[in-house]
Amino acid sequence: MSVIGVLTAGGDCPGLNAVIRGVTARAADHDNAEVVGIKNGWEGLMEGDTVPLDRDAVRGILFRGGTILGTSRMDPYVHGDGYQSCERTIKRNGIESLVVIGGDGTLRSALRLSQEGLPVVGVPKTIDNDIAGTDVTFGFDTAVQVATDAIDRLASTAEAHNRVIVVEVMGRSKGWIATYAGIAGGADAILIPEVPYDLEAVADIIRARHRRGRRYSIVVVAEGVEQPAGAPRQKARKDAFGFDRLGGVSYQVAEILEELTGFETRVSVLGHIQRGGTPSAFDRVLATRLGVAAADYAIEGRTGVMAAVRGSQIVPVSMEEACADIRGVDPSLYETAAMFFG
DSSP: OEEEEEEEOSSOOTTHHHHHHHHHHHHHTSTTEEEEEETTTHHHHHHTOEEEEOTGGGTTOTTOSSOTTOOOSOOTTTSSOTHHHHHHHHHHTTOOEEEEEEOHHHHHHHHHHHHTTOOEEEEEBOTTOOBTTSSOOBTHHHHHHHHHHHHHHHHHHHHHHTOEEEEEEOOSSOOHHHHHHHHHHTOSEEEOTTSOOOHHHHHHHHHHHHHTTOOOEEEEEETTSOOOTTSOOOOOOBOTTSOBOOOOHHHHHHHHHHHHHOSOEEEEEOGGGGTOSOOOHHHHHHHHHHHHHHHHHHHHTOOSEEEEEETTEEEEEEHHHHHSOBOOOOHHHHHHHHTTOO
């Protein structure tokens, strides 16, 4: 009997349950495979918190947000001794292959475990869409739709009150959500980590709009952009596991824009609303396909690979490739967005 472990680690993401369902259903198609769910990410693997999964256990979870297994920011190489921290749980449950659903940090830890000898298959998960080796990650489509809906609503109230509204979206180091949602929502400026910005230039755009009678503006800001030049440095914040907490740079951007333009400027930080709730149809389908492929790779005995999207196909790529870099926004896409600024 082949035993596949599956865990979700790092930040939550719409579509996680669809992957879990895909892995479990595919394993159920094989008479010699079963699935063990590991609760609360790496924490559960280190502490032995597991639950058996079968078709009945994953019925009705496709449309649910979050993850039925839970997640955490704990990491075996930051908060433990790597494979040694997980070995007891792996041996006790007879786990022969581990499907790890996570973002860049989680996949890097998974790669290290595979290098220590644990057969590992990765599934790329992040609303930030910044994992290398794959064209897209599940959760991104849902997050963009949530952000776009918010921008649409904020634009109407900005127009009613003749205000500038700065909308902060997630994007720790890359600006995929900001760029896509900004284009879809008709933003008048988009600030992302990949592109240096000048608030004087943004203020010029806003003033020009007002001169043309468009007395409101929407500025979309990725949470990971550099703080504005001359602004007081924000105090570094850490979460309970010692990782940096981002968010709030939009307040500095808004304050400076109000000073430069003289126009009332408000801030809306979308925050974790982008992570929560039911996944889009696109993300449900993509996550299901990735989960099925990951189960196939595990059953075949592959290790150190990640299920990735290439064009319309799901293919295995090396985890070294996936972890080699963080994928940024294509400059040509940002140039397209910039055509409509103002």
